[in-house]
Amino acid sequence: MATTEQPSPTAVLAQHGLTAEQLYDELTDDCTKVVRLDDLLYDAAERVPGVTPTRAEVAEERTRRLSEKTGIELAQGLLTAEILANPRTGRHLVESMLAPTPLALEHLEELRTNGSVDLGAARLTRRGRGAVLELCNPRHLNAEDSDTLAATEAAVDLALLDPEIEVGVFRGGVVDHPRYAGERPFGAGINLTHLYYGRLDFLFYLIRDLGYVNKIFRGLVAGPSSPAVEKLWIAGVEKFAIGGGCQLLHVMDHVIAVRGVRLYLPARKEGIIPGASNLRLWRSVGERAARQAILSGREWVAGQPDADLICDEIIEAGQMDEAIDARITALTSSGLINAAANRAAMRVGQEPLELFREYMATFAREQAYCHLSPALVRNLEEHWSADRRRL
Known part of the structure; x- marks a missing residue:
């Protein structure tokens, strides 16, 4: 090259x-x-x-x-x-890059009318006072690529734009892979097959982290004089969160994980920078453990003591829907303004813009x-x- x-x-x-x-x-x-x-x-x-x-x-x-x-x-x-x-x-x-995308604005009325939007690679469905965003790339175990990026960002935008939604939930869609048929892997990270065959543009990395990932972390900015619109986010992690899937956990307000789930950043084996993990992971697990993960391939398994620094709630298989509903109720009980204000205040000390x-x-x-x-x-x-x- x-x-x-x-x-x-x-x-x-x-x-x-x-x-x-x-x-x-x-x-x-x-x-x-x-x-x-x-x-x-x-x-x-x-x-x-x-x-x-x-x-x-x-x-x-x-x-x-x-x-x-x-x-x-x-x-x-x-x-x-x-x-x-x-x-x-x-x-x-x-x-x-924090402004809502045209694709999201095109579907906003549909969400308000029907309570759900299917964008192909991502689906958003209202659930009580929350909304569940499903990443849908069934053949590739919910890996992320150029085919999923625009839909995922638009779905995040819609969750933030709809005033009836107070909490966003990110989880993997059901896959048809023979090994995991009917399961919901949280995310397999970047689509390495597409990367190898040249289908993944370089801009994917930048648009992803400046776009939907940063919107989950900071909210939407509709204009230069408009305040940010931000909400709490829950991750519902099943099977595994690898690479980009694991990176998403750094910006979530509450991580629910099934016991035994594998949490892993294969940056060393891939040879790329794992998004903003170098900036964010150490805040959860400490600098030494972050270096071990990024430079030497350290993994975490949900339910083991060291993974408690990444996961907030450990459940058994089959309990995810119930756990999501309970957490949506718990997070919305004191109102959105209080939660968003505390979230923004924490971010000032953690990661100013x-x-x-x-x-x-x-x-x-x-x-x-x-x-x-x-x-x-x-x-x-x-x-x-x-x-x-x-x-």
Whole structure:
């Protein structure tokens, strides 16, 4: 994979007499217009040819296996890192990614009328004063990929937009995999088969963590003068929470897990950065255990003493529906305003937006190199037999 042949975004911008900040101001009307990251980068490609790849170029790149990619997506990571590293433009971009998506707004009336919305890869159903979001990728054990991302983010948006919903619940949908048929795995993480065969764009990583994961953690921001709309979130974890599934537990307010569930961040075997786990995991388990998990592959099993730092409630198999209903009732008994206020106050000390912005600037740059590294291809073949799997 070629990652160094093309000039850096900084060099390309300099040839046009621009900086990343000036380009961002031009594309967002001096930080007054909401532009999502993917649109921003493709707008940049039209404004300054060569600074980042165009939509057509990325679409063509998607036809290549990971090992055969030309490396054009590196520029997306480097330019995003520059934008995020600037406090003014970076904050605006983070807040822009907290706005509700058009897909969610299209389905809001449907949710209010019917009490449920089926977006294919994600379903949202009202349940008392809460709503259950099911991640639905049955063939791939509820792994996340380009086919699930937009639907999942829209479902999170809808849970936050509907005033009748006070608590969100995230759980896996029923799968038809022979080994787990009829079960609800919480999440298998990133779809490694799609990654290996080049179907997963680099922007997946950034849009996921700046988008729906951060919305669960911080809520929605509808406009520059609008207060954030945030709600409590419950995770209902069955079978396993691997990779991205485990990352989601860091932003949940209450984690219900079936005894024996495997909680695991396979970052070392994959060769990529596990989202914002490097920023968040240590707050739950301590720095040493977080390093062991991310750098050496340490796992947790729900019900064992060390997993109590990740899980709030341990149940037996078959008790999840009852446990979810009870927790929704418990969390809504004192009202949404009190809960959201305490949640926001805790976040100020844990992870202010500026800290997240700085982290994501580093993440955007380093993950771009990881994504395009030959080591990632070797890891996928050695640890996951990706070359022997079918799409």
